Amino acid sequence: MDHAAFAESARAGAAAWDAGAGLPAEVVRSVADAGFLAADLPVEHGGRGWSATEVGELCASLGGVCSALRALVTVQGMVAAAVLRWGDRGQRAAWLPALAGGDRLAAFAATETGAGTDLSAVDTEISATPGGLRVRGRKVWVTFGQSADVFLVLARSGGGLRTALVEADRPGVTVEPVTGQLGMRAARIANVRFDDVTIPAANAIAPPGYGLSHVAGTALDHGRFTVAWGCVGIAESCLDHTATHVGTRTQGGARLADHDAVRALLGRCLAEARAARAVCAHAAALRERGEPAAIAETVLAKYTASRAATAVSEHAVRLHGSAGIAPDSTVGRLHRDAVVMRIIEGPDEVAERHLGDHALRRRR
Amino acid sequence: MSSQFSPQEVDGDVLRQVRAFFDTALPGNAIGADDDYFALGVVNSLMALEMVTHVERAFGLRVETEDLELDNFRTMNNMARFVERKLAAARG
Numbered sequence: 455m456d457h458a459a460f461a462e463s464a465r466a467g468a469a470a471w472d473a474g475a476g477l478p479a480e481v482v483r484s485v486a487d488a489g490f491l492a493a494d495l496p497v498e499h500g501g502r503g504w505s506a507t508e509v510g511e512l513c514a515s516l517g518g519v520c521s522a523l524r525a526l527v528t529v530q531g532m533v534a535a536a537v538l539r540w541g542d543r544g545q546r547a548a549w550l551p552a553l554a555g556g557d558r559l560a561a562f563a564a565t566e567t568g569a570g571t572d573l574s575a576v577d578t579e580i581s582a583t584p585g586g587l588r589v590r591g592r593k594v595w596v597t598f599g600q601s602a603d604v605f606l607v608l609a610r611s612g613g614g615l616r617t618a619l620v621e622a623d624r625p626g627v628t629v630e631p632v633t634g635q636l637g638m639r640a641a642r643i644a645n646v647r648f649d650d651v652t653i654p655a656a657n658a659i660a661p662p663g664y665g666l667s668h669v670a671g672t673a674l675d676h677g678r679f680t681v682a683w684g685c686v687g688i689a690e691s692c693l694d695h696t697a698t699h700v701g702t703r704t705q706g707g708a709r710l711a712d713h714d715a716v717r718a719l720l721g722r723c724l725a726e727a728r729a730a731r732a733v734c735a736h737a738a739a740l741r742e743r744g745e746p747a748a749i750a751e752t753v754l755a756k757y758t759a760s761r762a763a764t765a766v767s768e769h770a771v772r773l774h775g776s777a778g779i780a781p782d783s784t785v786g787r788l789h790r791d792a793v794v795m796r797i798i799e800g801p802d803e804v805a806e807r808h809l810g811d812h813a814l815r816r817r818r
Numbered sequence: 819m820s821s822q823f824s825p826q827e828v829d830g831d832v833l834r835q836v837r838a839f840f841d842t843a844l845p846g847n848a849i850g851a852d853d854d855y856f857a858l859g860v861v862n863s864l865m866a867l868e869m870v871t872h873v874e875r876a877f878g879l880r881v882e883t884e885d886l887e888l889d890n891f892r893t894m895n896n897m898a899r900f901v902e903r904k905l906a907a908a909r910g
Contacts, residue, residue, distance in 0.1 A: 540883045664886045667866035675867065744875050746839070746868040753864070808864055815843050 460488055461515040461523070468520035471640035472787050477522045482601065486556020490516075490527055492534035493554070499538065500551030506741040510683040510734055517684030518691030521791035522640035524684035528677055529597050533560035533606045535676035536617070540660040540669045549604075549619070561602035562673055563593035563620075563646055571804055573666055578609040578648065580616055586655045589620055589648040597798075599644030600631050606659070607648065608670050613662025617669040618653060626651035637790035675749055678756040678799045679741065682734050685759035685795050688788050689727035692763075692770035695785050696720060699774055716773065723766045730762035750812040757805040763792035832877075833898040839872040840894065851895045856888075866891075873897065879904045 455463070464481070471477050485491060494509045495501025504512075509531070517524040534553045537545055552558040569575040578591020589607060596605070605620045605627075620627065628647040635643065660669050697720060700710035710716050737755035740748035767789035771778035778785055796802060833851060840847055840855070843865055855861050861869075869891060870881050879901070890900040 540886070542883050660883050661886050663888055667863055668870070668886065671863060671867045744871060746871040746875065749864050749868050749871070808862070811862065811864075815845055 455488055457488075457490060457512045457515040460485075460490070461519045464516075464523055465519050468523075468640070469782055469784065469787065471520065471522060473639075473781075476600070476640045476642040477520075477526065479601070481523075482526060482559065483556065485523065485526055491530045491554055491556050492550070494531065495534055495538060495550055495554050499546060500554035501534075502554075506679065506738040507735070509680065510686075510738050513680045513683035514687035514690065514731075514734075517687030518788075519687075520640065521638055521684060521688070521788070521794075522642075524680070524687065525597050525638060525641045528680040528684070529561050529602075530556075530559065531680055532562050532673040532677045533604075536606060536669050536673040537619075537659060539672045540664070544656065545619075545659065558603045559598065559601055560604050560606065561596050561599045561644075561646075562670075562677070563596045563599070563605040564608040564670055565593060565595045566591070567594055571801060573608060573670060574615065576608055576610055576615065578607065580607070580609040580611045580618055580658070582612075583652060585652060587618060587653050587658060589618065589626075589651040589653060592645065592647045594645045595632070596644050596646050597638070598642045599646050600629055600642035602644075605646060606669075606673065608665055611662045611665075615665035615670075616658060616662040617660060617665040618658045620648060620651055620653055620657065624651050624653065635794075637787075637792070637794040639790075674799055675752055679737060679752045681795055681799050682730075682737065682752065682756040682759040685756070685763035685792065686727070686731045686734050688763040688792050688795070689723075689730050689759070689766040692767045692785050692788055693720075693723045693727050696723065696770040696773050699777075710773070719769050719773065723769050726762040726766050730759040733758045747812075750808060753800070753805050753808050754812070756799060757802060757809065760792065760795040761802070764789070764796055767792045828895050828898045829902055832901050833894060835876045836873070836894050836897045836901065838876070839869060843868065849894070851898075852893050854892050855894075856892060869897075873901060877901050877905060879908065 489502055490512055493502045493504040497503045513524050513527060516527060530553055534550060537549050553560055564573055566576055566578060568577055581588050589609065591609060603622050606617060607620050608615060608617050626649040630645040632643040632645060700716050700720065703710050734755045737748060737751045740751050767785060770785040771789050774785055777783060840849055844860060849855050874881055889896055891897055
């Protein structure tokens with residue numbers, strides 16, 4: 455099944471997943487069976503060798519229907535990208551095929567109550583212990599943390615920040631589900647405690663000192679890219695829902711679309727959605743060419759697309775009137791999700807600072 | 819000539835291509851070939867990864883996890899020496 459058809463098949467369930475216990479295990483399995491997890495891994499590591507553009511289009515399809523489906527692809531892709539880039543030969547062989555096949559579900563455990571935007575402030579600690587490494591700390595807002603088999607944990611250590619893979623079934627790992635948050639309600643978010651969890655030294659990814667800049671940096675770069683495309687999906691989906699609504703809904707004998715103000719707002723939404731797609735396509739092209747600027751242009755894509763998604767979804771809610779704020783409102787759900795996109799993988803103001811640096815270096 | 823201060827002559831072309839990254843990323847910078855730009859605080863978090871991509875693309879090599887020793891990336895001269903070692907290893 456291609457991803458557009460898959461997304462269409464998920465449309466009927468999305469509202470219930472959002473209102474209930476989250477993305478069901480059988481749906482997660484079907485995403486894996488369709489080959490959508492870590493599809494950009496090379497074939498020799500179990501992936502499908504998809505281009506950045508192909509992964510982007512997948513995320514737009516899923517994101518337009520259910521942000522949790524897109525988030526599943528995002529978190530699995532983030533951890534797979536980090537292990538591909540900074541794992542050694544043995545670690546790639548041990549983890550990547552299992553991640554691509556969905557036999558192991560991964561989550562990225564970085565944020566803490568005292569370390570969000572500034573991840574260098576993490577307090578979780580990895581230290582040497584007889585038989586390997588010991589992990590101690592508490593992570594919050596771990597997307598798909600409730601269902602993850604393994605966590606990529608960012609922690610401080612003697613030699614600087616470092617990362618390690620911690621299996622969820624190790625003694626000392628406690629998963630606390632998060633519920634009732636504004637958006638991404640189906641994404642099985644959890645807070646996770648690591649109480650002196652012992653892991654083999656072979657679970658450490660990259661040496662101390664490279665955990666944030668390189669390992670987490672690679673994961674977050676991949677995450678920004680897929681979130682950006684998910685936001686394109688949100689914006690385009692809200693535009694479609696709204697065009698249908700204003701084109702068919704009549705009030706006092708006139709279609710909503712017969713009002714100039716409504717058509718103008720719809721035009722603004724089209725411009726936002728189209729611009730977001732173009733910026734994301736540009737980032738995808740740079741990634742495919744392996745250009746160093748791809749990292750900053752991906753920040754730009756996520757910044758632009760998440761702003762477009764919140765703006766378009768907000769207009770969509772208002773143009774739907776009371777239907778937009780109803781409990782079963784699709785555009786309402788997409789708007790709640792879009793607001794979360796403005797925060798995860800770096801809020802606007804942090805992106806703006808990086809983009810300012812990027813603008814300075816582009817001057818000639 | 820070699821001494822403990824210059825363990826290995828740095829190839830001028832390699833160094834020029836390493837410097838090209840900094841001249842693009844930090845226009846007008848005055849970083850010397852032996853300056854520790856991490857210690858100077860001029861390299862932000864995104865640049866560390868960009869640096870890796872630049873070196874891989876400019877020299878057609880792959881930076882592996884085993885190459886992640888801070889000394890390899892701390893100064894332009896160190897990075898140039900690292901590139902030369904990788905290229906020599908690739909030649910066999």
